[in-house]
Amino acid sequence: MGLFALEGVGVATERGQVLHDVTAEIPARGVTVLVGPSGAGKSTMLRLCNRLEVATTGRVLFHGEDVVTIDPLALRRRAGMVFQRPTLFGGTVRDNLAVALPGADDATYAAALGRAELPSTFLDCPADEISGGEAQRVCVARTLVTDPEVLLMDEPTAALDERPRFALERLARHFADEGVPVVWVTHQLDQMRRLADHLLVVIAGRVRYAGEVGALDSHGDPEVSAFVGGAR
Amino acid sequence: MIDTDVTGAGVALSLLLVAVAIALSWWQRLGLQRPLAWASVRAVVQLVVVGTALTIVIDEGSPPALWWTWVVVMVLFAAETVHRRAPEVPSARWLALSAYGAASAVTLGVLFGLGVFPLEGRTLVPLSGMMVGNSMNATVLVARRIVEELRDKRPEVEARLALGQPSREAARPYVRAALRTALTPQIETTRAVGLVFLPGAMTGLILAGVEPVDAVLVQVVVMYLVLGAVATTTVTVAVGLARRLFTSDHRLVRLPRPADA
Numbered sequence: 474m475g476l477f478a479l480e481g482v483g484v485a486t487e488r489g490q491v492l493h494d495v496t497a498e499i500p501a502r503g504v505t506v507l508v509g510p511s512g513a514g515k516s517t518m519l520r521l522c523n524r525l526e527v528a529t530t531g532r533v534l535f536h537g538e539d540v541v542t543i544d545p546l547a548l549r550r551r552a553g554m555v556f557q558r559p560t561l562f563g564g565t566v567r568d569n570l571a572v573a574l575p576g577a578d579d580a581t582y583a584a585a586l587g588r589a590e591l592p593s594t595f596l597d598c599p600a601d602e603i604s605g606g607e608a609q610r611v612c613v614a615r616t617l618v619t620d621p622e623v624l625l626m627d628e629p630t631a632a633l634d635e636r637p638r639f640a641l642e643r644l645a646r647h648f649a650d651e652g653v654p655v656v657w658v659t660h661q662l663d664q665m666r667r668l669a670d671h672l673l674v675v676i677a678g679r680v681r682y683a684g685e686v687g688a689l690d691s692h693g694d695p696e697v698s699a700f701v702g703g704a705r
Numbered sequence: 706m707i708d709t710d711v712t713g714a715g716v717a718l719s720l721l722l723v724a725v726a727i728a729l730s731w732w733q734r735l736g737l738q739r740p741l742a743w744a745s746v747r748a749v750v751q752l753v754v755v756g757t758a759l760t761i762v763i764d765e766g767s768p769p770a771l772w773w774t775w776v777v778v779m780v781l782f783a784a785e786t787v788h789r790r791a792p793e794v795p796s797a798r799w800l801a802l803s804a805y806g807a808a809s810a811v812t813l814g815v816l817f818g819l820g821v822f823p824l825e826g827r828t829l830v831p832l833s834g835m836m837v838g839n840s841m842n843a844t845v846l847v848a849r850r851i852v853e854e855l856r857d858k859r860p861e862v863e864a865r866l867a868l869g870q871p872s873r874e875a876a877r878p879y880v881r882a883a884l885r886t887a888l889t890p891q892i893e894t895t896r897a898v899g900l901v902f903l904p905g906a907m908t909g910l911i912l913a914g915v916e917p918v919d920a921v922l923v924q925v926v927v928m929y930l931v932l933g934a935v936a937t938t939t940v941t942v943a944v945g946l947a948r949r950l951f952t953s954d955h956r957l958v959r960l961p962r963p964a965d966a
Binding site for chain 1: 870878955956
């Protein structure tokens with residue numbers, strides 16, 4: 474059984490149909506990369522997993538259970554999300570971590586920072602005075618405070634330079650190796666090749682390829698070939 | 706009090722002040738001559754109609770049903786105005802109606818329930834007018850500000866929701882900021898009263914010949930009424946709106962940005 478399963482999922486918004494009858498599975502280990510051109514529906518697929526978005530048709534399963542039957546607040550703590558831009562709240566880094574887990578002791582917060590490869594001295598830093606790469610890692614730490622079973626990462630390096638980008642990729646790999654699966658959205662093929670254990674190629678609201686990265690180039694779908702070739 | 710009565714000739718002479726405003730607009734080429742004239746005429750007509758109607762409503766023999774009808778119409782009209790001035794706010798009309806309902810219950814409940822004023826048309830109608838009229842701006846302001854804050858800070862709000870915060874908690878910092886913005890001017894006004902300006906009710910009473918100390922007592926009550934009404938309406942609208950902008954499964958609804966005017 475997969476970690477997440479989408480069964481005939483369609484999503485319609487006032488902008489039109491974002492996803493069309495998507496059936497796909499996200500395995501319970503490693504790094505799964507959702508790749509595709511901008512506006513293909515990758516982020517929507519990710520947001521379905523923690524119910525920031527709901528399916529218009531079909532259903533989304535988490536460990537075989539329909540997400541609409543799970544308390545959304547509990548689901549979001551089990552499936553932690555990191556967004557495209559580092560979104561820190563006011564106050565210090567400690568205040569930020571306390572939003573996720575109010576009233577915890579500094580040792581707990583420091584442990585979360587440590588998992589995101591940040592020193593505990595960061596706890597007293599004003600959140601608006603740290604660099605973009607560090608801010609994104611604070612966001613990762615803030616998500617880790619709730620001890621999630623899976624990390625959903627929505628183009629988390631889009632706003633970062635090369636060095637912090639690679640650092641965050643290494644971190645994702647580390648989490649997956651530790652047993653916390655990662656679902657990573659990107660439109661960059663080089664990043665996809667560095668990270669993916671499992672791959673879903675999303676084009677125009679449909680999953681056109683699901684499988685290993687190695688088998689991608691020999692895949693016969695012309696749209697997938699055009700995307701992989703054109704974006705290279 | 707006779708010596709402070711304004712005669713028809715007096716009103717006509719005061720039109721000179723409108724003429725000054727129009728002349729200034731013409732001199733500075735503001736193009737506001739027509740709106741100025743129209744607004745002045747319209748105000749006279751509206752006030753004459755209202756004055757005549759008020760004479761009937763607050764007459765000693767008038768039935769209480771008539772007073773309350775006046776209050777209800779005023780509240781309906783205010784709710785409609787809030788809806789018109791804040792078109793981007795979902796359910797603005799209903800939120801304003803419930804806010805004025807709550808504010809009426811609280812303010813009129815205290816003033817008449819505790820016997821601060823006797824319940825008569827002469828007291829109920831003008832006090833309700835002060836309550837509704839003075840809280841309208843703050844109601845519009847708080848509603849617009851909350852929609853704006855949640856729309857512009859969507860990434861922050863969603864980051865909070867994604868951490869498992871319930872929608873009410875996720876919205877709290879933005880709702881609080883909006884409420885502070887809406888309430889602060891009223892607090893400032895209350896603080897500056899008497900020093901910087903003389904409020905309308907007091908000025909009116911003094912012009913009508915009432916002893917200044919008596920006028921002050923009425924003014925204090927009216928000021929507290931306004932403060933209570935503004936706080937009640939804004940908080941009711943804020944709480945209702947924050948609830949209305951999230952789904953029951955704690956998602957922020959889409960809030961399209963209106964086209965630039």
